[in-house]
Amino acid sequence: YPMPHITVEYSSNLNQRISMRDVIAGIHAAVLASGAFEKGGVRTRAISQDLYVVADGDPDNSFIHVDMRIAPGRSAETKKQVSQSILEVLREHTKEVMKQYGLGISIEIRELDQTASLKFNNLHERLKAKS
Numbered sequence: 001y002p003m004p005h006i007t008v009e010y011s012s013n014l015n016q017r018i019s020m021r022d023v024i025a026g027i028h029a030a031v032l033a034s035g036a037f038e039k040g041g042v043r044t045r046a047i048s049q050d051l052y053v054v055a056d057g058d059p060d061n062s063f064i065h066v067d068m069r070i071a072p073g074r075s076a077e078t079k080k081q082v083s084q085s086i087l088e089v090l091r092e093h094t095k096e097v098m099k100q101y102g103l104g105i106s107i108e109i110r111e112l113d114q115t116a117s118l119k120f121n122n123l124h125e126r127l128k129a130k131s
Contacts, residue, residue, distance in 0.1 A: 003112075004037055004070040008046040011054065011062040017097050020046050026089040027066065034082045036074055040124035054104060061102035064090060068109045071117075079109045 008024055028044040031037060054061035066086055070079075090105050097103050 003041045004031065004043075004068050004109075006031065006042070006044040006069075007067045008044070008064065009049060009067065010046065010064045011052050012048045012050045013060065014062050014064070014097070015048060017062075017101070018093055020048070023064075023090065023093045026093060027086050030085040030089050031068075031082060034078070034085060036078050036082060037070075038124065040121070040127045055102055058102060061104075062097070063104045064094070064106075066090070066107040068107070069112050070109060071114060072111045083107050083109055 006024075006027060008020070008027065010020060014020065024044045024046050028042060031042055031044070032039060052063065054063050068082070068086070074082075086107050087105065090107075094103055094105070
């Protein structure tokens with residue numbers, strides 16, 4: 001089961017409130033700890049959004065959306081457990097933000113149509129060589 005590719009999209013006002021580097025490292029670790037994915041296939045990245053409107057438009061409101069794209073084959077239970085572990089990481093990293101500001105968190109796990117999903121890398125071989 002190769003993949004997942006994880007994109008964490010977030011409002012740029014969070015850059016002054018939490019470490020997004022720590023957030024994506026935590027998400028990456030949680031996904032690896034699930035045991036549902038090969039280490040060489042996991043990629044986690046973040047995209048800061050400067051243009052956004054959240055809820056009533058208060059500029060202090062913020063959001064985090066995790067989009068996880070996976071190859072088919074995992075059970076619904078596995079997907080739910082992985083999603084829950086990501087949510088736990090996000091809740092831990094944002095608990096102080098939640099006390100002061102509006103914050104919306106969402107997670108979506110999508111299975112890709114493998115027909116046109118092409119990949120090429122040497123990561124699996126390099127990880128084996130490190131072992």
